[in-house]
Amino acid sequence: MGGGASIELGAYVGNFSAGLVGGLSFVNDGGSLISEFSEKKIGLEAGFTFDKNILDFLPEWLGIRPNAALFADFYSAEGYRSESKKIIGRKEKTDGLAFIGEAAIFIDFINMLKTESLHFIPTLGYNYTFRVEEDEGLLHSSRLSLGVRMVYTPTRVDYDEWLASLDHGEAGSLTVSAPTRAKKFTPDGDGVEDTVIFDVTHDAAEHGGLASWELRVYDPGNNLFWRQKGTEEIETPFTWTGESLSGAEVESGCLYQYVWYVKANDGSDGFIPGLISTGIMIKEHDGVLTFSLSSIQFGPDSSEFDNISKEQAQRNYELFDEVAEILERYAGYNVTVEGHANNVTGTEREHIEELLPLSQARAETVKRELVKRGIKAERITPIGKGSSAMVTRLRADWWKNRRVEFIMTKAEE
Template identity: 30%
Template sequence: EERLAREAEKARREEEARLAREAEEARIAAEQERLAREAEEARQREIASWPAPYAELSVETVEGGNLTPDGDGLNDALIIKPSVHYLSEPEQDWEIVISDSKGGKFRSFQGTAPLPEAIVWDGLSDTGETVFSLNNYNVELSITPSAADQERIGRLSVKTAQNVRTGLLLQVIIPGKEWKIMVNSIFFDPDKATFNTLSPAQIAANNEALDAVVAEIIAHPGTDVIVEGFANNISNTVEENERELLPLSQERADSIVKQLILRGIPANILSSQGMGDASPLAAWEDVANWWKNRRVEFILRKD
């Protein structure tokens, strides 16, 4: 009987201890639940006081200059840093679209949460095309918030955009001997080789392009320079090329040579060639990109 009494007392104490533990665990759980509820209520009050959500974009090269992805190790890539503020939950997805100067989609990046800290853009399109010299590209960030955030803010997306300016690209054809500069931002009077009716913005663009080309020619002493004019064949016929485009592109190349001479480049190192519709960058069927075929190329060549 004494043994049974001891065992009963032991069992009683164990039961009391178990009940005490359960009571303490319940008390702790209730306290944690209360604290969590209060924290969530405080968070919701804070969210209610937030301003409208907004996105930001930082776009710059490591060196801080205009983007020139020509492989010389300077300003060859653009660092894109996206961010979004005042969303209460991770976004559903995000997209960065880079558009060319005519608004055409050039390159895109996309993904789901989390938003990347940085994206490195090499200056190439989705199809491997390189950016044009001295052009503006638009970088747009679009974020799709969570369903809860969409309901809270009354918007389906949060967007922002930044402009990116390219510099003058110098493509190496033969290392140390031959280079090419392609420019599509030199403007002429319609169907002429003159500059008489240009707007102030077009005149400024011409000066920027020609001054930049002159700087590169000076930076490569001992080179001869061939100025090549290219045109777009709207009718896609031999007749248009021979009767209109070849003569016009030759006249325009000649006009560029005169502009280079006016800027101090010796005439004896300059020559010109009208290329007409040769080497189109956009196919005849690709009407939206015909503008890419109208361009001037400068070939710098050492003997």
């Protein structure tokens, strides 16, 4: 009989995983010559998970993970070196070190057992092992493995939760001011409002001096987008380029919330929230101009602006005004308006029966609003794409899937 176990401590960065692995195993009555065998191994492994985000034909609950590992294996074996030694009953015990390389393919059953912070991933694997021993040379073998990966993700603290946590306590409050100079932040490299400039002032000097400061920027989905902090005096003017912690860029036509937090040496603190409005950023490729707006708000399961706030409706109208100005500026271009939606269930039924007609109706609503603003109807072609071109599978970023894309091509003369 025999058994074994291994444990891995590692980290995920996107779909890439890497970790430190340790394991032990034993065999009793393992064969005609070797009666007992045990090993302890430690090493490094790395893998990459291909999920529905990368291979669209995969179901939401399935991931395919190629994996490679290198181990140092400390083993102990007891038995007979040969049949003749077995006949005379001369057992020997050998301790040694072997180096192991392992290639594996794992099937991960993802999105099945989850809590807010913990994700349990049942895993089925096929492992092929290359083993180098001093006496035996190169050996190889294969095996099937079954296990569970436990992934911990720190609980997300959104904008509202962080604001609520900023309690002045008994020490008192500071006065903080941080207005921005950008009216429409557009980091597109044209030299106009490519950065956000904050003019930060505070009265920490009256409270024993500055102890620390922090700037947080949250995206339209209420996710932490950018964070910077320090203990030195805040550089004024303070510049932010619009890049996120992961290197992503801001989206066109969106509102990003920010908070400046300042703490003094006597324990006093203060904060000031605000909004950064991004303009529409046009991209060009092979003569085709494109931009995307995930900030146009529709009513739930509706192509109209019902059941949204007056502020959201007003924001829509301002965006349509801005789009109409762009189309007037590019009067020699026709535009395809693509409606895109988020597939909550991940099913083809939702895509075909619900999202295709909904996204088509929303694209036609956008066309109607642009025609109201003087754009000729024959220049605009509305198309509903449903969930056929989702940009993310992450729940926190679903807002990016609900978008309207504008594709501008030169009109035929």
